[in-house]
């Protein structure tokens with residue numbers, strides 16, 4: 001039996017970033033089912049930090065995370081580089097763009113673009129993209145560097161990662177939890193952090209606790225060649241104002257997503273031919289790019305709570321069970337602030353995000369008394 005102060009179930013960005021922050025305060029062991037970290041959602045994302053995602057709460061958490069990305073701490077290599085973000089609209093989508101501008105303006109320095117400005121920034125768009133807002137200070141993140149940096153920080157402080165440890169049994173003792181892996185290894189600690197991504201409700205069930213009602217939703221990405229002669233230098237992450245399509249340069253090619261949200265069980269998500277074809281056809285509708293051959297494709301799960309806000313905090317009426325789940329489509333860009341919030345709630349450090357209230361994140365908002 002391995003003993004620790006805190007067991008973290010899940011070696012994605014949520015579990016590793018929280019574990020790294022907790023490790024100066026306690027002996028932390030991260031238990032990851034797969035042989036490698038970031039195998040599921042954290043390794044399959046679009047890797048952007050931008051404010052056209054989510055609502056005020058997500059934007060506050062993103063803004064609070066930004067200094068970490070701009071000036072990474074010790075143990076982190078460069079974890080991002082500048083990439084402009086362009087949100088564009090046709091004439092009939094103008095009202096939605098105005099509303100989005102008002103929502104984002106408190107968080108980022110935005111430029112409003114007319115048709116000429118939109119096409120100067122992204123010459124690949126069709127002529128009907130006549131209105132735009134641009135954040136020239138967007139960040140493309142490097143999830144590998146982010147995961148490895150957190151892991152190095154965790155280890156430098158005495159924390160441990162155990163991969164290949166799929167937890168299949170959780171028992172609650174008088175003052176501690178015991179988690180047992182498929183292979184029979186046992187781990188004990190007074191505090192259990194459930195950072196199991198799409199599987200977080202299943203992990204709660206192993207512990208005999210009620211689910212939050214998490215909904216994993218599949219999202220698909222394809223990569224393909226840019227048109228011959230097109231320059232990818234300076235091309236922005238380019239998104240329709242509605243949730244229809246985004247694309248961006250990717251290692252000398254382009255990547256695109258039809259921004260699908262297909263309900264899924266927790267699993268090793270695979271791209272479905274329908275969404276792959278949808279991505280290609282929407283590129284044809286919104287841009288001058290014809291997708292002739294798909295170079296690669298993948299899918300991942302974005303897991304949402306019923307109100308689409310993360311659940312971060314202790315479960316009421318259950319000592320030592322901490323939820324860290326439901327980061328939806330913003331789990332990378334909010335990970336530094338959320339990890340600091342975890343540290344504050346568990347280790348008692350000062351509350352780090354003034355404009356966010358702990359109650360907004362508390363899983364207690366989903367707790368139903370069954371007495």
Ligand SMILES: Cc1cc2nc3c(=O)[nH]c(=O)nc-3n(C[C@H](O)[C@H](O)[C@H](O)COP(=O)(O)OP(=O)(O)OC[C@H]3O[C@@H](n4cnc5c(N)ncnc54)[C@H](O)[C@@H]3O)c2cc1C
Nearest residue numbers: 010012013014033041042046048167197300330331332333
């Ligand atoms: C296509 C796509 C695009 C995205 N784009 C962006 C973006 O641009 N910006 C952004 O910020 N975010 C984006 N996201 C969202 C982001 O990837 C997620 O919010 C984030 O990765 C969630 O991290 P996580 O650690 O909770 O989940 P995961 O990375 O899935 O980690 C959970 C881990 O728990 C492990 N686990 C589960 N059950 C057990 C068990 N019983 N025992 C042990 N281990 C277990 C799993 O193996 C898994 O590794 C995107 C996601 C997708 C899919």
